[in-house]
Amino acid sequence: MSSADDLTEIEAVIARFYAAFEARSLEDMGSVWDRSDRCYCVHPGWPILHGWKAVYSSWFTLFNNTQRLQFIVFNERVELHGDFAWVFCAENLLDEDQAGSLSSINYLGQVDGLWRIIGHVGLWSP
Amino acid sequence: MSSADDLTEIEAVIARFYAAFEARSLEDMGSVWDRSDRCYCVHPGWPILHGWKAVYSSWFTLFNNTQRLQFIVFNERVELHGDFAWVFCAENLLDEDQAGSLSSINYLGQVDGLWRIIGHVGLWSP
Numbered sequence: 494m495s496s497a498d499d500l501t502e503i504e505a506v507i508a509r510f511y512a513a514f515e516a517r518s519l520e521d522m523g524s525v526w527d528r529s530d531r532c533y534c535v536h537p538g539w540p541i542l543h544g545w546k547a548v549y550s551s552w553f554t555l556f557n558n559t560q561r562l563q564f565i566v567f568n569e570r571v572e573l574h575g576d577f578a579w580v581f582c583a584e585n586l587l588d589e590d591q592a593g594s595l596s597s598i599n600y601l602g603q604v605d606g607l608w609r610i611i612g613h614v615g616l617w618s619p
Numbered sequence: 620m621s622s623a624d625d626l627t628e629i630e631a632v633i634a635r636f637y638a639a640f641e642a643r644s645l646e647d648m649g650s651v652w653d654r655s656d657r658c659y660c661v662h663p664g665w666p667i668l669h670g671w672k673a674v675y676s677s678w679f680t681l682f683n684n685t686q687r688l689q690f691i692v693f694n695e696r697v698e699l700h701g702d703f704a705w706v707f708c709a710e711n712l713l714d715e716d717q718a719g720s721l722s723s724i725n726y727l728g729q730v731d732g733l734w735r736i737i738g739h740v741g742l743w744s745p
């Protein structure tokens with residue numbers, strides 16, 4: 494696989510991540526993660542969650558307790574190094590009442606030849 | 620190099636990182652980083668800084684504008700995968716006036732056969 498193919502797949506995984514977030518679909522969210530003990534997630538202001546059980550549980554909680562969210566993702570920046578990649582995103586977040594600015598760092602790795610999210614760190618913009 | 624050697628080196632780099640932070644030594648801090656365009660750093664509440672120039676500049680600012688800091692680092696958790704590793708740390712931070720709880724995620728990679736910090740994300744504990 495060429496680097497160009499890797500970049501295309503990585504960008505597709507990130508797009509599917511945000512689409513799953515917007516759609517509040519646990520199934521779609523689960524399909525982009527490395528569902529293992531090594532995965533981790535930080536939602537803005539939350540503690541670091543370790544392992545797929547904790548990460549999945551957090552998406553369950555978020556999808557059941559938040560309003561419809563819309564993300565406008567921009568300034569995507571991909572760093573690809575062998576079997577690992579990290580992707581910085583700026584996010585404008587719109588919900589029914591308000592708007593906010595966030596950024597994220599997403600860590601991806603190859604799992605059985607497919608790019609999957611190992612870690613997601615969501616940060617409120619200062 | 621065995622995994623055990625890698626783990627020992629990774630833990631030594633993390634220890635040197637916190638020692639450099641406590642000593643406010645730019646030279647020691649520079650010695651543990653991958654001083655390249657791909658490195659990045661998030662101080663708690665700061666935007667994501669990209670590249671060694673911006674990262675170095677942030678340490679310069681911090682070391683000149685903060686009081687003596689002391690870190691008690693615990694619950695270190697290392698994930699080693701080939702040429703990359705990430706290390707979670709819980710930090711109790713003591714300065715002259717106050718104490719605080721933080722956590723960090725540190726990304727390391729091999730640079731010319733040596734483990735170096737590629738990314739540091741500092742988070743206030745919720």
